[in-house]
Amino acid sequence: QQQVKQSPQSLIVQKGGISIINCAYENTAFDYFPWYQQFPGKGPALLIAIRPDVSEKKEGRFTISFNKSAKQFSLHIMDSQPGDSATYFCAASKDQGAQKLVFGQGTRLTINP
Amino acid sequence: GAVVSQHPSRVICKSGTSVKIECRSLDFQATTMFWYRQFPKQSLMLMATSNEGSKATYEQGVEKDKFLINHASLTLSTLTVTSAHPEDSSFYICSAVRTAGSYEQYFGPGTRLTVT
Numbered sequence: 001q002q003q004v005k006q007s008p009q010s011l012i013v014q015k016g017g018i019s020i021i022n023c024a025y026e027n028t029a030f031d032y033f034p035w036y037q038q039f040p041g042k043g044p045a046l047l048i049a050i051r052p053d054v055s056e057k058k059e060g061r062f063t064i065s066f067n068k069s070a071k072q073f074s075l076h077i078m079d080s081q082p083g084d085s086a087t088y089f090c091a092a093s094k095d096q097g098a099q100k101l102v103f104g105q106g107t108r109l110t111i112n113p
Numbered sequence: 114g115a116v117v118s119q120h121p122s123r124v125i126c127k128s129g130t131s132v133k134i135e136c137r138s139l140d141f142q143a144t145t146m147f148w149y150r151q152f153p154k155q156s157l158m159l160m161a162t163s164n165e166g167s168k169a170t171y172e173q174g175v176e177k178d179k180f181l182i183n184h185a186s187l188t189l190s191t192l193t194v195t196s197a198h199p200e201d202s203s204f205y206i207c208s209a210v211r212t213a214g215s216y217e218q219y220f221g222p223g224t225r226l227t228v229t
Contacts, residue, residue: 032216043117043206043220044157089156099216100147103156 002027004092006104014112019077021107023090026071030092032099035064035075038087038106047088048075080111116140117209119221126197127229134192134224136207142187143209147218148180151204163190197228 006023013019023033034049050057050064050073057064063076077084090104116139126132136146145164149157161171161182169182179201181193190209194201204225208218 034216036220041204041223041225043119043208043223045220046217049216093216099145099210099218100159100162101157101218103158106154106156108154 002102004090004102004104006090006107008107009105010108010110012110012112013080015080015082017080017111019080019084019109019111020074021088021090021109022072022074023092023104024070024072025092025102027092027094028071029094030102032093033064033066033073034091034101035062036089036091036103038089040087044089077109080109082111082113085109085111115211115217115219117143117207117219117221119205119207119224121224122222123225123227125227125229128198129196131193131195132197132226134194134205134207134226136190136192136209136221138188138209138211138219141209141211143190143211144187145210146184146190147208147210148182148190148192149206149208151206151223153204157206160192194226197226199228202226202228 004025035047036044038044048059048062061078066073088107091101093099093101118137120135148160160175161169163169163184165184171177184190206223208220
């Protein structure tokens, strides 16, 4: 119930295309859903996050779509660029439990020029 | 703002020795810090939660006597890997929470530990 399942494991998108990464969770107590970007040998960096009171949040080229009834959320990267090539992690946490993050398995995104 | 640093960035040590990794919040006071480990091409796994002035809370399966965590101030937490073995070789990453009750975690750049 603590798991967050992420797919796909890897994704190749052409430059200018839309990259879509999906996550699903079981624990309905989760109420914070961030996405992180990680480059090789670096720590994760927060990209965008959403709370369950909204269904969508957009920041620049990055959009989170959230479906509370389906317990799913996704990251959309519009106009994908080679510099977006990285590993992306979704995560979830809940108010109780010191805001501990549960991470998805990660998606290795490659944007072909 | 919200910069977290780690030192060292990489370390190689011999089996049986101990290694200390520092995690610092540079421009804010961190009420809570977290320690993760990440094996190649895998996700981050939470090891422990560190609160300033109190004992760390370890996740199930993490040996607290092997991975010693000290959070002596609001800007510094340390992870000491005691009697390190090759299987402890991993990427160790810390994160810090800026405000009590805040959800946002700011991650450090990670420390690559190699035990020979």
